[in-house]
């Protein structure tokens with residue numbers, strides 16, 4: 001390799017961002033940090049800048065930028081601080097960026113991720129919400145570019161690893177019968193149904209197997225995460241919703257599987273540590289050390305599988321329905337969920353009301369066809385308005 005690849009990490013202070021920096025730091029001859037971005041936790045971003053010495057840092061407001069810029073100069077760093085969505089898209093599409101890790105949480109990551117695709121980057125996609133909300137346009141932008149999209153979500157990274165190199169002709173063209181999307185079932189898989197309305201924020205954010213940001217932890221507890229992943233899989237692998245089957249697998253050792261027409265089922269296994277898919281996508285098609293310890297199957301002993309319970313997890317059912325409806329339905333589902341999860345994290349609603357809000361929004365606003373990004377952003381804004389309206393009525 002002639003020179004180290006320049007890496008932009010969108011959402012550097014998050015769980016995925018930090019895991020990415022951990023892998024990058026193990027391979028200084030291969031990777032250099034080009035830009036780091038954060039929305040808050042600016043003191044942590046400063047620490048990351050001191051450690052990784054990026055060319056750029058991006059923050060949300062001009063005030064944050066001014067303070068951070070002065071501090072970084074005081075630290076003797078050359079890092080230039082940029083601001084807001086313009087700054088995010090600038091570093092994502094910068095001519096000297098080779099790889100973009102899209103690890104902002106939620107709809108806020110859509111524009112910079114699209115900017116990276118349009119600028120022909122190698123894009124490592126963790127930010128599933130961006131793809132869920134704009135699927136058709138996102139994949140069209142990808143086809144019209146020379147960008148390479150590699151999935152970071154552990155399930156999709158597993159599926160990618162279990163598919164043959166070229167599945168551009170569709171899944172049936174390569175003999176795939178179904179995708180088996182595994183799910184841990186989250187912390188409430190076996191709780192009595194009537195106790196779910198009393199779940200605390202702390203209980204919802206404590207995942208049995210994975211350590212993650214708060215939004216995705218709540219999504220995992222409600223299984224909306226698996227619903228978003230079902231939609232994500234349909235777009236990434238050109239699958240119909242009925243070709244994606246969710247299987248509860250509490251140990252999170254099999255990260256997903258591909259079932260072929262000849263009866264072969266290929267699976268990817270590993271310890272539940274996001275550094276594995278991150279290292280896979282960074283180095284693909286090569287393999288590099290990720291820092292993850294070897295899988296000890298004898299210690300794990302056995303692997304279990306169950307069917308998901310959609311009464312317990314209405315978010316999964318609504319996501320499957322949104323995938324089938326298409327159009328603006330996934331964008332509305334995602335936006336309503338983002339508002340509802342924020343409200344739950346702020347202690348304003350009960351855990352079970354997350355699903356009530358989403359259901360209310362989807363019942364009020366019919367899905368329409370998507371022609372341009374404005375349609376997606378309009379549906380996102382409308383769903384946020386309706387969800388906020390629900391919350392106002394609730395708090396009155």
Ligand code: NAD
Pocket residue numbers: 010011012013014015016017037038039040102103104105106108126127128129152153154210211212213214215216274
């Ligand atoms: P996190 O909350 O730990 O980090 C989110 C990052 O995004 C932070 O750096 C934050 O500063 C930034 N951010 C938040 N809001 C922003 C905004 N409005 N504008 C710009 N930046 C903003 O989240 P995470 O767990 O690292 O997840 C990141 C993404 O990766 C999510 O889409 C999640 O679904 C996906 N993902 C995460 C995991 C995991 O194990 N954590 C696994 C699979 C997929």
Ligand code: MG
Pocket residue numbers: 153154155229
């Ligand atoms: Mg996942």
